[in-house]
Amino acid sequence: MDIRVQQAPFDFGAEASAFSQGHDKVGAIVTFTGIVRDADSGGLATMEIEHYPGMTEAALTEIAEQACARWSLADALIIHRYGVLRPGEQIMMVATASRHRKDAFEAAEYLMDYLKSRAPFWKKEHGADGSQWVAARDEDEEALTRW
Amino acid sequence: MDVLYFAWVRERIGIPRETIDTSAETVAELVEELRAREDRYAAAFSDITALRVAVDQQLTDFHASLDGAREVAFFPPMTGG
Numbered sequence: 001m002d003i004r005v006q007q008a009p010f011d012f013g014a015e016a017s018a019f020s021q022g023h024d025k026v027g028a029i030v031t032f033t034g035i036v037r038d039a040d041s042g043g044l045a046t047m048e049i050e051h052y053p054g055m056t057e058a059a060l061t062e063i064a065e066q067a068c069a070r071w072s073l074a075d076a077l078i079i080h081r082y083g084v085l086r087p088g089e090q091i092m093m094v095a096t097a098s099r100h101r102k103d104a105f106e107a108a109e110y111l112m113d114y115l116k117s118r119a120p121f122w123k124k125e126h127g128a129d130g131s132q133w134v135a136a137r138d139e140d141e142e143a144l145t146r147w
Numbered sequence: 148m149d150v151l152y153f154a155w156v157r158e159r160i161g162i163p164r165e166t167i168d169t170s171a172e173t174v175a176e177l178v179e180e181l182r183a184r185e186d187r188y189a190a191a192f193s194d195i196t197a198l199r200v201a202v203d204q205q206l207t208d209f210h211a212s213l214d215g216a217r218e219v220a221f222f223p224p225m226t227g228g
Contacts (some may be wrong), residue, residue, distance in 0.1 A: 028183035034228055037171035050154055052220060080227065092228060112228055118206070120220075121227035132153050136224035 001068065001076050003060045004050065007083040014074040014089055019077050026074045028101035030108040032094050038071045038087035043127040049082040052120035056080070063114040067096070070110070076113060080121065086146065100116045112146055148213070152191070154188035156198065159191040174200050175209045177219060183228075189220075199224055 002019075004010075013031050020029045038044045064076045070095040073096055080092040094111045123134040151164045171177035178195060181188045186195070195209055201220045202211050213219065 031173070052153060052201070052204070053149070053203060055220070058204055059206075115227040117225055119203070119227040120153070120222065120225050122223065123226045124154070133223065134226045136226050141224075 001061075002078070003057060003064060003141070004079045005053075005056050005060070006079065006081055009081070010079050010090065010093065012093055013081065015077070015093060016095060019075065019097065023074045023097050025099060026097045027099050027109050028097070028104040030096050030101070030104040032108055033113060034091045036049070036085045036087050036089050036091055039125075044087050044125055045127060045128070046122040046126045047085050047091075048086075048126060050122045050124070051080075051082045051087065055120050060115070063111060063118060066114075067107045067110050071096075071098065071107040072100075072123045073098050073103060073107055076077065076107065080115070080119070082121065106121070113140075113143045114147065117144065148216060149218045150181075151218065151220040153220065155206070155223055156221050157193050160187050167215075172212055173213060174202065174207070174211045174219065177213060178209065197223060 016031045036047045060078050064078055067073065067076060076098040077095040085091060094108055096107045098103045117140045118134060125132055125134060148169055149164060149166050152160050157163050158214060169177055169180055171180055178192050182192045198221055202213065203214045203218050205210060
């Protein structure tokens with residue numbers, strides 16, 4: 001299990017490749033990466049991500065441990081960035097490795113659902129029209145009820 | 148006790164953290180103490196249904212005890228991922 005909270009960019013391809021190595025009993029790797037999405041109007045200049053150092057790492061570790069307890073995983077990876085990002089930049093990635101794809105897919109979705117509303121990150125959008133905090137969405141909270 | 152604020156809670160109160168002396172026994176009592184301090188606190192805590200709280204870096208609720216707590220953090224609902 002590998003949990004990283006960092007300001008620096010990461011190389012998604014290199015991370016996915018490294019993660020897929022060294023597991024001889026693994027038949028499935030699922031990866032997801034989240035990218036800073038520009039507004040429909042194209043007006044997003046930057047997205048600022050704030051987090052709670054200490055609690056963030058603990059919360060991500062707990063979420064990953066829960067996924068490992070629930071599904072048969074050989075490994076799990078979470079990388080989440082903070083700081084000032086531009087549209088098109090990668091914000092975060094998760095990867096899961098298991099014998100069969102069902103466990104890998106479901107665990108990756110679980111990690112994403114919990115990351116959204118249980119890991120202490122907050123996003124602020126800066127654009128031509130000013131700055132605003134991104135509000136949490138009800139459907140993100142509702143997504144947790146399926147687990 | 149260290150009290151931390153994040154995102155718009157931090158912006159409304161104007162500081163990211165402070166150390167306070169308090170006799171509050173629960174998070175709710177601490178919120179009442181803070182609200183009574185100054186307008187900026189009253190503004191930040193005007194609607195606690197819009198807030199989340201962590202005690203010693205564990206998410207909890209406003210009824211939680213502060214017995215033995217070292218750090219309390221207030222913030223809006225999280226938007227990770």
